[in-house]
Amino acid sequence: MKENVMRYLYYPGCSLEGSAREYGQATEALMKALGVQMTEVEDWTCCGASAAEARSRLLALALSGRNLALAEQMDHMDILVPCSACYLNLAKSNIEIGTDEHLRAKVNEILAEEGLSVRGKARPRHLLDILATDIGAEAVATGLARPLTGLVVAPYYGCQCLRPLAAFDDPENPQSMKALIEATGAKALAWPMGAKCCGAALMNTKPEVGLTLTGKILENARTADAIVTVCPMCQMNLEAYQKKISKRLASDISISVIYLPQLLGLAMGIDAKELGLDSNLAITPDFRRFLTATTAEAC
Amino acid sequence: MNKVDQVPAAYRSNAEANREMDDIGRMIRACIQCGTCSGSCPNEFAMDLTPRRLWRLVLLGQEEEIFSSTTFCLCSACYYCTLRCPRGLPLTEAMYRLKQAAARRKVKAYRTSEAFYGSFLESVRRHGRVRESEFMTLYFSAMKNPLLPLRFASLGLKLMAKGKVDLRPPSRGDMRLAALFDKVARLESRQLTRNDR
Numbered sequence: 275m276k277e278n279v280m281r282y283l284y285y286p287g288c289s290l291e292g293s294a295r296e297y298g299q300a301t302e303a304l305m306k307a308l309g310v311q312m313t314e315v316e317d318w319t320c321c322g323a324s325a326a327e328a329r330s331r332l333l334a335l336a337l338s339g340r341n342l343a344l345a346e347q348m349d350h351m352d353i354l355v356p357c358s359a360c361y362l363n364l365a366k367s368n369i370e371i372g373t374d375e376h377l378r379a380k381v382n383e384i385l386a387e388e389g390l391s392v393r394g395k396a397r398p399r400h401l402l403d404i405l406a407t408d409i410g411a412e413a414v415a416t417g418l419a420r421p422l423t424g425l426v427v428a429p430y431y432g433c434q435c436l437r438p439l440a441a442f443d444d445p446e447n448p449q450s451m452k453a454l455i456e457a458t459g460a461k462a463l464a465w466p467m468g469a470k471c472c473g474a475a476l477m478n479t480k481p482e483v484g485l486t487l488t489g490k491i492l493e494n495a496r497t498a499d500a501i502v503t504v505c506p507m508c509q510m511n512l513e514a515y516q517k518k519i520s521k522r523l524a525s526d527i528s529i530s531v532i533y534l535p536q537l538l539g540l541a542m543g544i545d546a547k548e549l550g551l552d553s554n555l556a557i558t559p560d561f562r563r564f565l566t567a568t569t570a571e572a573c
Numbered sequence: 574m575n576k577v578d579q580v581p582a583a584y585r586s587n588a589e590a591n592r593e594m595d596d597i598g599r600m601i602r603a604c605i606q607c608g609t610c611s612g613s614c615p616n617e618f619a620m621d622l623t624p625r626r627l628w629r630l631v632l633l634g635q636e637e638e639i640f641s642s643t644t645f646c647l648c649s650a651c652y653y654c655t656l657r658c659p660r661g662l663p664l665t666e667a668m669y670r671l672k673q674a675a676a677r678r679k680v681k682a683y684r685t686s687e688a689f690y691g692s693f694l695e696s697v698r699r700h701g702r703v704r705e706s707e708f709m710t711l712y713f714s715a716m717k718n719p720l721l722p723l724r725f726a727s728l729g730l731k732l733m734a735k736g737k738v739d740l741r742p743p744s745r746g747d748m749r750l751a752a753l754f755d756k757v758a759r760l761e762s763r764q765l766t767r768n769d770r
Contacts, residue, residue: 288703293737319701319750324650325690328672333757337697340753384756437652438665445656471615471651479686480647481724483619487649514728553735 280408283345283353284312285398287360287506288320294357294506296550300535301356301401303548307539308413312354315345321363324475332380338367339381343392356401356535358434358505364398365439400435402450402504402534403442411453419543420568421459427537428463428498429455430491432508433471445469451502451534458541463498467491472511488512489519492527500530500561502537509533513556530554530561540565590636590678597631597670603660604628610654610664616647624654624664631667640680645671688715694754701749706739 290298305312322337342364345353355361371378372394382391429451436445443450448469455462472491477484488511495501503509513531520526532554539549546565551557611623622630622642630639639645648668655665675683676690692711696703709729713722722729732738 288697289705291702292705292739293732295737320697320703322697323693323703325693325697327669328686328690329676329694330673330757330761331669332761333694333754336753336757337750380760384753384760387752387756433649433651433653438655440656471649471653473616474649474651475686475689476616476647476649478725479689480619483616483647486618487615514731517727553737555731555735 279309279311281311281313281349281351282404283348283351284314285318285321285341285345285353285355285360285364286314287355287357288323289357289506293510294533296536296553297356297506297509297533299548299550299553300533300539301354303544304535304539304542305354307417307542307544308409310409313348313351315341315348315353317344321360323359323363327363332384334363335367335370335377335381336384338363339371339392340385340388340390342368342371342394342396342398343385343390345396345398346393347390350395352397352399352404354401354404355398356504357507358400358432359507361398361400362434362439364396365441368394368396368398370394400442400504402431402435405454405534405538406450407442411457414454414457414538414541417542418457418459420541422537422541422568423459425458425460425500425564426463426498427455427460428465428495428501429468430495430501430503430508430512431468432503432505433469433474435504436469451504454534454538455502458537460537460541463495465494465498467494472508474507474511477511477515484511485515485519485522488515489523489527492516492519492529493523493525495529496527498529499564500532500537502532502534504534510555513554516556528558529556530558531556590674593670593674593677594631594634594636597667597674598634600667600670601628601631601662601664603662604632605660607659609657609659613653613657614648615651615653616649620644620647628664628667631671639671640675640678641682643682645675646683646686648672685716688712691715696743698750698754699744699746699748701747704739704741704743707741707743710743 286298318341322334326334326337371381371392385391431448436443436448452462471487473484473487501512516528536549606625608625611617611625614624617623622644627644645668650665652665658664676687689712692715693703693708695711696708
């Protein structure tokens with residue numbers, strides 16, 4: 275019995291403590307419901323986001339390397355990472371540190387100041403990878419308590435959980451969310467935008483460009499009731515600028531945007547509050563009504 | 574006096590700059606100018622130079638044209654070009670190298686991005702984990718544009734209504750990662766000195 279318990283190290287990353295705290299709440303609640311154990315990487319710090327590599331490659335490697343070193347000190351388990359940018363930083367640095375001896379020595383010279391050292395033998399994995407590959411849609415179907423029948427969901431993967439590593443899905447035409455969404459009783463929208471870029475930090479530094487990219491995604495999701503995401507940056511871009519984009523397009527593109535573990539958690543009967551749904555910025559009245567109706571049915 | 578000290582400072586920084594561009598050139602030397610990168614780039618519509626042209630200029634060493642263009646500032650690291658490049662070149666990484674080079678050269682077009690990333694990293698240096706509201710406060714003060722915060726006001730209010738704004742004022746923190754940042758800077762300057770010799 276004990277061997278059957280799935281265990282992972284957990285690297286939440288900074289945004290899951292701030293603007294994306296509902297992503298953290300939902301991930302923790304869902305994993306608990308699925309009987310998956312997570313142990314937070316002790317004393318973790320920022321992975322560098324996209325900022326470190328825009329300044330210095332060595333800084334980016336050192337920031338990620340520090341967290342990899344901490345993980346390597348703990349039980350040798352896969353690291354569950356919900357944020358796509360954290361995931362890619364940790365996974366890429368892990369490969370580079372593991373394969374380039376010269377680089378590894380340099381990173382270790384930096385980490386030695388704190389008495390840490392890294393080998394590049396950690397195993398960072400994206401939350402979606404673990405949900406789709408290890409846990410599987412059947413586990414969600416088995417625990418189904420509130421079928422989301424009638425809901426149409428647009429799966430949005432974004433970039434960095436898919437590219438450039440292509441670790442668990444087709445980076446051009448990803449499918450890993452489809453079975454998970456269908457296990458909830460909802461319908462997964464077939465659309466061309468799942469792997470397209472939301473503009474990421476350009477929303478702040480070049481807003482015209484960011485709004486154009488995010489606008490295209492929202493426009494294409496018209497026939498869906500909700501978009502699901504697996505990255506705090508994508509989530510923020512898709513949920514926070516809907517009014518502005520509706521004005522630009524002279525057409526209402528408002529739609530609910532929720533994190534994948536929130537969708538799966540709702541279907542498994544976890545309370546919306548526990549999934550942090552109150553913290554989302556874009557939940558439409560229709561979506562709320564749908565939830566109330568399905569809760570009543572479940573009772 | 575060692576050899577390095579005999580090299581005039583201007584020459585030294587020039588050599589450093591050239592080496593940096595040579596390194597980026599080496600990363601993309603096998604470019605065949607097919608244009609797959611331009612065709613794959615979601616932000617190409619907003620660029621003054623397509624990625625393909627930019628790579629050609631890198632190979633030709635046309636620094637002035639490279640850094641007066643905004644192309645590298647518009648890379649959102651979606652990795653489509655890296656994924657699709659038929660020569661398997663690390664194009665997104667090369668874009669990052671251009672951003673690093675632009676930051677060191679204090680290129681004007683890159684000022685907004687550099688202030689944004691710099692403020693983020695400063696908050697990380699102080700606390701180990703980024704404090705989003707401190708990061709934005711630092712960014713506004715770095716940009717010295719009184720109108721800039723207005724652009725973020727509606728987002729700020731939304732986040733505040735959700736209790737997602739960290740109300741702690743910017744602080745020095747415990748300088749959680751200051752030693753790591755310092756060590757990186759020391760190693761980098763040591764490496765530059767060594768390479769110039």
